[in-house]
Amino acid sequence: MSNNLDFVAKLRNSGLRPTKQRIKICEILFGGKETFHFSINDLSKIIAQKTNEKISLATIYNTVHAFLGKGYLKQIAVNSEQSYYDTNVSDHHHFYDVDKDQLIDIHDSEVEPVKINRKIPGKKIKSIEVLVKLQNI
C-alpha cells in the first residue's frame, strides 16, 4: 500500500510531472495489494466511481500511454476490439475467459517454459505470450 509521496517520486523519477490526475491514476493502478487487468473503459469507470473530480478520457489515454512507455504497465493482446492493460509488468501468461471477458494471470510456476526451436534471421525474440482461452464447460 504505497502512499502518495511514493507516486510523486515515481512520476518525478521518470520525468513525468506529478499532477493531481496522474497521482489519482497511480493510486488506482498501483495503490492496491493486487495487480489487475483493465481496459481504458474499465479504468475510466473506476475513476468516475472513486473520484469527485473527473479526469478526461484524453488524460486517461495519455497517462496510460506514458506509463506503458515507462514500463509501469503492460499491454495484453486479447482481441482487436479494445486494448487491455496489466499492472503486473512481470513476464507472465494469461487465461482469457471469453464468457466473462476477463483476464487471469498464469504464474510461471503453472506453465512449463515455452521453448521455441526456430530462429528467424535478423530478428530476436522480444516477448513470448501464451493466451489460453477459456469457455464455460
Add this chain to the structure above:
Amino acid sequence: MSNNLDFVAKLRNSGLRPTKQRIKICEILFGGKETFHFSINDLSKIIAQKTNEKISLATIYNTVHAFLGKGYLKQIAVNSEQSYYDTNVSDHHHFYDVDKDQLIDIHDSEVEPVKINRKIPGKKIKSIEVLVKLQNI
C-alpha cells in the same frame, strides 16, 4: 490448386450461396499453394488488384465472418488495432514481426507443447495460442 467448382461445392455444403463475390474471395484465400495471414484491409487490396469488378467492403466483412463461422478461417489476436485472419486453420502458433507487422506460422514441430498446470473451475480450455513477438536485432 482448387478450381472454382470446388469452391462452389464448399460454399454450397456450408449453406452459403456460391455468388460471384464469394467465389472470387475463395480463389484468393484458398486457391494458392500456401496459407497466409491477412487483415481486412490487406484482403481488400488484394481483391482490388486481382479483379476488375470491385467487391464492397461490407461484402468482404460479411464473407470473412461467414468463413470464420464455418471454420474456413481463423482469427489471430495480435494487437487491438485491427483483426488478423489466417487461412491456416490448424492449431498452430505465431511469430509476430513488430517491425514488419507480419505474422509467421510456427509449426508444432518447432515448439514444445505448452503444458498448463492449472484448472479454472467451471471452465475448459478452448485454445492455447502462443505469440512470439520479434524485433530487429
Add this chain to the structure above:
DNA sequence: AATCAGATTATAACTATTCTAAAGTAATAA
C-alpha cells in the same frame, strides 16, 4: 418466367482511439 430468400452494396452509424488547440498548472528563474 415468377417468386422469394438470401446476398450485395452504398452509406450511415458506431466505437475505440488519436489529434488539436485553447486554457490551466507545475517547475523554475528572477
Add this chain to the structure above:
DNA sequence: TTATTACTTTAGAATAGTTATAATCTGATT
C-alpha cells in the same frame, strides 16, 4: 513572490476499423 516557460489537461473534432440499415439485386426453386 512573481514572472516565465514548458508541460499538462481538456473538450471536442477527427480518424479508422467495424457493424448496421435498407434498398437493390441475384440465384434457387417452382
